[in-house]
Amino acid sequence: MAKLKLRGKDLIEIGYPQKGKVISIAMEVMLRNFKRERKDKVLQRLKTILKNPEKYLGDGMVGRIAEELTTPVHVEAKQLETKRAPFTIFGENGIAEEAKHQLYTALKLPIAKAGALMPDGHSGYGLPIGGVLAAKDAVIPYGVGVDIGCRMCLSIYDIPASYLEGHKDKYVNMLQEHTKFGGFETHKRINDHEIFERSEFKDIPTVKKLFKKAYSQLGSSGGGNHFVEFGIVEISDVHNEFKVPIGKYLGILSHSGSRGLGANIAKHYTKLAIQQTPLPGEAKNLAWLDLNTHDGQEYWLAMNLAGDYASACHHDIHKRLGKALGARPLAMVENHHNFAWKEIVNGEELVVHRKGATPAQKGVLGIIPGSMTAPGFIVRGTGNKHSLQSASHGAGRQLSRRKAKQTLTQSDIKKQLKEHGVTLIGGGIDEAPMAYKNIHQVMSNQTELVEVVGSFTPKIVRME
Template sequence: MPYENLNISTPNPVLSWANHDLGHDEMKMARNVASLPFVFKHVALMPDVHLGKGALVGSVIATKEAIIPAAVGVDIGCGMAAVKTPFKSTQLEGKLKKIRLDLEAAIPVGFNENKEIEKAVTNWQGWRDFKNLHPGVRDLEGKALRQMGSLGGGNHFLEVCLDAEDQVWLMLHSGSRGIGNVMAQCHINTAKDLARLSDTSLPDPDLAYFVSNSSAFDAYWHDLQWAQDYAHFNRDVMLARFKKIIEKHLAGGKPTRALLEVNCHHNYAEKEMHYGEEVYVTRKGAVRAREEDYGIIPGSMGAKSYIVKGKGNAESYCSCSHGAGRLMSRNKAKNQFTLDDLIAQTAGVECRKDEAIIDEIPGAYKPIEQVMSNQADLVEVVATLKQVVCVKG
């Protein structure tokens, strides 16, 4: 779908790949961000765009000489990982429930932590820099160690999927856990304090920012990169355990070679070149999609998911959507849907089917097929996946 320029009267235009009009609150949020003086060129909205905190989820914000910590958000480095295995669907027959139970036993979900810390975790290079992180998180090293290799809650998940050729894929969604959350809150509070002290006029307090070459900016940027690395390695640790469980059930425990591996953030910021200039790019619920970049765009449980390759679309700052995007809030989903609805909408998927996860019902999300058709100019589809096992956070 060709992008359209939303009729927002701000110095910087807003380009949207969504096929729906933004609501009043969404328009206000887009206008607030686009009116900031350090925003570069324009703001890009992905087809799964919806309300967030400060900035819309599904927005790509390029900035010069400033960064907004609340736009990155509290789940720093949240993203996806996937592995294409050499196994076929027939090898899964009769084993789905056992695989799900093994996954639930091996990978902590929700607020749970690992009881034992494996060698790969203690050997992670990032621990060397822990003493240089924000003072507000320095007492969390033990917790961060125990949470490395854990899923978290909400919309985080583990899935066994099949592609159109009946090939088995492993997929997961997770981020920087408790440490990333506390770290983000510390820096967001600092940005808000600085805005108050300097009497900076902001359209929304959650758009408080750090100016580059300041000590506050440098401290945030340092911690941001650390948390993004933590999130990436957290997914690697879980994926290794996930792969071992599948190999136990499908290969008698023998190690196998992955046919393709993808690990990508969708809540993060990086320094990149766009339109010939170096800028800070914040992707709040968006995936980098330069030419040949592999990305993962999951649907809700019970819906399709996609492995994609980027097309390097300049207007989107080489980005694409990070999923289907919520259609309704968690509370609205709980009020609107029943357990029977959940059971019907997750038919054929080996997963928990209880009232605690009604807020993650497929009906609470936008149709993923529509989201994909809106971004045909941003990505090409490499594989279409359908889950057969799902473990929710």
């Protein structure tokens, strides 16, 4: 069947108003979602929407047209406020000025109500890494991040930690056989998962197109700083929530996100946000979507799907490795650190963006990794209001990727790995342990934010 050809004149002839953006939006929507339909059918569909647009508000396919016909999104250049919203910086002396200035810019957004910067903070796109921002009735796609739902997951096994050294080759082979990394590695056999039954894969056009990619990448990890590790878990808090005796255990720790699904969702809705809320140059990547609009609501649904998909990927990774181990975990701890949540802040519901920041509400467990040669920590949040109930998501970079490649060598990395008894599979110079801040210093700068329940020391690390 021939590809649909639609002109603005066609819509004017059936009664669409020339004022505003409804014609361009309608053409974009129809050409994207109904490009194989006959023109007369498409025009009839458009007539039906025009006659009763309220009926189609919230519709995944044509909701944007209905919204523009009833309550059009008003686009105008936005200006930053002269004053910043209230904020707190933790471990300020260890954070570069560029990251602080990125937070300062975000705090001047008209939607900003409060902010914080964690002690692992460093510069990023839009919000700095380690940045937390509470906004009113709006979500910032780049405030969530490109890797939506990037998260940590730790499984603790009742297997002696000494096995990692005594049977090292066995565990190395497990990681090589049962983990996949980067844009091209996928599992030959994809496990079924309920995530693929979600209605968002049918109702949201942008997400619908990503179904096959999401399906093929289930149980895989991204590149960059993403990893799967065997290591030693040491439980130090006798009152731990797992009811696990103090001691050392074998653990599996993974760090990854929502893969191509999340990246493409972020790209699409960031473009829409920039179109709908134009900002001055230094704030361009902080463009937001109003949660009272079709696009804002759609992004919120897509973001939550991507977050749940990221969780599904981790569970698949741990399931495969658990099967290879022939054991069930005693406990599992996991948390997002690139996401947005609706939370009560100072008595009102706000959207709390955590970009490279760990949720740390009172009693909530999380994982803060160090580096491939430094321990990570199992933590319990204290619910500190000044940090917007957040903590760091890791040690944080002290060298940019470019700087690490320019100044470090493979010899430097091998020396560090040998000193710490770590076996590395893959991994680039930009992920060298020396590229990261001292995790112990970072933890000492957030004693008000989290309590330490235990630690995880990497021993066998796989990266892209």
